[in-house]
Amino acid sequence: MAEWTKKRNLTAQVEKLVTVMNDDYLDISEMMKLCSIVRRKTMHDSYIAPALADGSIERKYPEQPNHPKQMYRLTEKAKSWKKSVIE
Numbered sequence: 001m002a003e004w005t006k007k008r009n010l011t012a013q014v015e016k017l018v019t020v021m022n023d024d025y026l027d028i029s030e031m032m033k034l035c036s037i038v039r040r041k042t043m044h045d046s047y048i049a050p051a052l053a054d055g056s057i058e059r060k061y062p063e064q065p066n067h068p069k070q071m072y073r074l075t076e077k078a079k080s081w082k083k084s085v086i087e
Contacts, residue, residue: 010054013046018056018078019085025060025071048072 010018013035020034028043037043051057056078061067074082 010056011046011050014051014054014056017047017051018074018082021057021072021074023074023079025073027069027071031072051078 016035017031021031026034028040028048031047032038032040032043035043035047037047048057051072052059055075057072058075059065059067060071060073061069064070
């Protein structure tokens with residue numbers, strides 16, 4: 001766990017996002033509620049963008065980042081990291 005965290009250089013925000021998400025696709029408003037974030041820009045800049053950059057989450061419509069029904073889910077690597085933290 002610690003090695004993966006160091007290697008991936010996860011921020012506290014990305015760790016929180018991975019921890020609160022489940023295996024389903026979530027839209028930004030659902031993710032904001034789970035992380036107790038009020039501003040959409042904060043959610044995108046501090047949570048979503050870094051999580052996408054390090055491969056913790058993936059888009060439902062990867063070819064269309066601004067798709068009106070864009071949603072996000074955990075990647076397999078993030079799921080296994082989350083499982084190792086919980087155990």
